Amino acid sequence: MNTARHNVARQVNHDQLLAYWNIGRLIVAYEQGNNLRADYGKETIKQLSVTLSREFGKGFSRSNLQNMRSFYVYYPKCQTLSGKLTWSHYCELLVISDPERRSFYEKECERSGWSIRELKRQISTSLFERLLLSEGKANKEKVLELATKGQEILSPEDIVKEPYVFEFLGIPEGKPVLESDLEKALVRQIENFLLELGRGFMFVGTQQRVTLNNTHYFVDMVFYNKELHAYVLIELKTVKLMPEAVGQLNMYLNYYAAEVNEPGDNPPIGIILCTDKDNVSAEYALGGLSNKIFASTYTYVIPNKEKLIAQVKEVLEHFKDAPLKAQS
DSSP, rough: OOOHHHHHHHHHHHHHHHHHHHHHHHHHHHHHHHTOHHHHHHHHHHHHHHHHHHHHHHHOOHHHHHHHHHHHHHHOOOOGOOOTTTTHHHHHHTTTHHHHHHHHHHOOOOOOHHHHHHHHHHHTTTTHHHHHHTTTTOOHHHHHHEEEEEEEESGGGOOOOSEOOOOGOOOOOOOOOHHHHHHHHHHHHHHHHHHOOOOEEEEEEEEEEEEEEEEEEEEEEEETTTTTTTEEEEEEEEBOOOOOHHHHHHHHHHIIIIHEEEEEEEEOOEEEEBBBHHOOOOOOOHOSSSSSSEEEEEEOOOOOOHHHHHHHHHHHHHHTOOOOOOOO
């Protein structure tokens, strides 16, 4: 019964997308055939909205018809439309003018099954730019890869962001917070935290005990990533990155590799979330380790999108003459 309902819903969704795509196609064809000026084109859509609303009811407002027009312009081949996304998903995507950013969010939304709320959140927190900046070496190949394939999780580096955004906690920027309180707040909002961590994460627990020579230590948060088949140990710091935090987490990773991992598990991964980090100090603290440990900052407010885009452009300037590898 549930399968039948799902199939019916998919068919209805497909028919709606195809109908809206065809309306967009007809609007564009009419405009091109009559060489309409922009202001006259707007008036035409206004009249079309009145007529269609009178005949068929809701769903044909001027803004929705404008979206249908953009829908056809951005997706001229209806075969490229995803049946997993609804018209509401596409309306959010149509706001993104940059084709590479739009393609990334479309593919990630389809692959991760984001709701409309989750898609809006990922766009507003600039996930695309944060992934590009995560390794500090964004280049044209990385941009093209994200646009054509979405976020591929093939190595530990692929799950790291810079910065992480915890706006869902509602903590004012600059307010002092204890590490224990931050941990509790993230657990209370675990669904939002899992969304921010990304695809494939499963929550294992907090304060997971590590016992060495009758001394107990506790890992702040432990997750398992299904796509990497690896435990991910997260240490929360309400101060800037300190070298001793790296050593402690390295010890935890060695313990998990020896005592917790089961056959088929890949080496555990460590992430230190801190308020600030000095890139030079981080490079020396994290370099030369056999374990994969990453340090990223976090913020309680949605980062300035223009600033992130400017950072990406600045990094890309260094690679503007670099040729792109042939895409398979």
